[in-house]
Amino acid sequence: MQIIGLCRFSFPAEGGFQVEHETLEDRIAYLYSPSRMEERLRHFECICLPGLKAQTDPRFTFLVLVGEAMPRPYLDRLQALLRDFPQARIVSRPPGPHRQVCQQVINAARDMSQPCLQFRHDDDDAVAVGFVEELRTAALDISALRAKHRLVALDWNRGYVARPDAEGICAEPCVTPFWGVAQAVAIAPGVRQSIMNFGHNKLLQFMPTLSFTDRPMYLRGHNDHNDSRQKAHVRPISLPRLDAAGEAEMKRLFAIDADHVRRVFAPAAAT
Template sequence: MPTRSGVGSGAEMQVLGLCRFSYLGRGGFKVDHDSLEERRAFLYDPRRMDERFRYFEAITLPSVQAQTDPDFTFLIATGDCFPDIYMERLAALTADIPQTVIRRYPPMKHRQAMARALKDARVEDGAPHLQFRLDDDDAMGVDFVARFRQTARDLRPLWDRHPAIAVDFNTGYVFRAGPRGLEVVAYKYPYSAIALGVILQPGVQEGIMHHGHHKLWTAMPTITFPGDDMMLRGHNEFNDSRMKGGARQFDYQPLTPEQEVHFRARFGIDNARVRALFSGG
């Protein structure tokens, strides 16, 4: 795993990101299934997996790989029954991104499994610990890790007094992807799961997976940074939060040439590559 950077007085901060990738467990989806077998069939349906991999390759991983501060671990948690054909594909996609670590867990409650994944990867050395999460169809700004770490430094008097503090970057875009590339709408949303992190005091175990992301403000002090584009939220056919109907609709617009340059600079995303992947290329 990457080494960790210092934060004054010899203290260090481990930055650990979590991405659930088609983990088979109980809970964690707004769409219910009557059994694990039913959920397994849903998760590993070839059409769904093809879409997940397209988004992961075109959107999520470029934003991970382009981070200006490379000193973090990006933990990809999936199930111990994740089919071999998909495991090989996942390993190949992440082989050249040194921050990525893939871990497999048996079926259990979703939050329990994800909290265990974070705990397993955590280094306990008397230092503060920074956690964030990112879905497999979303992206974060290329300077998210750097800004998150700097904010932790700036907030030292607060985390000296509070077990946990949430840091929220609330500005960006909602998008969908297809053969025309990205189509987007500017978006501000508080406590999204994207570009949201938690600073934990040394030894504190109740982290980002112990509370719903939209309810973190009820459990700990928070600080919000509006302004710079930092989050990119995917909407697609298998987007769990939109499958029950009644979800908000957006007036998506294709990226302009100027926006294509901006998205490459802010998120590391190449719109030509998006068009190729979503055209079957």
């Protein structure tokens, strides 16, 4: 069964952001500002990619959607980070309607005659190294349900919220349903709708959904450039710093290396 993940890496879409901009030019300037891009690349390298590269089931495709206007130095760095990740493919598109562009990108990578499992993934989030394997197994377990419905959502709701910095990782466990990470939609053959046609917290309004709470399956990144944190009156979250045992657990679950985090987020490395 084909499995496709989509990551929008600073793609200047029309819509798709909780904080709007007056013009497309304003959005592009915001997305590609040096301080923001440096942060996105650090999170992508240290948080997002390790678990994906270490998946116990490597049979998936990971699409990284970028804008055609992405400055060349950032695109070069992105390509370098993906060089040892054969499942990853950078897809460049001009600005366009958010849901429409994402749907087109995913469907271009699909075999439309076959069922497809799709997951969305932000560049500062992580999934457990067994996510793809668990997703494939769960989809096979619900074959009868999938045969009756065009779309079925699967949501793993136990994980961590975390913030990396120059001293390591601050994190705490949480259970949050339909948060958009470690979440997938099983799509029947011939159906052109994609996971990106629906808000991640609204899937249960449009299709049968299954929730899994038995094990941690995600790490939700928390940082100053989260789209959801750009609104006024958003309160900061205080997260405890992980000790050595906690850091070892992050490596076991998500392949996130706290020493690598410290190196990449060190002030000298960030300039």
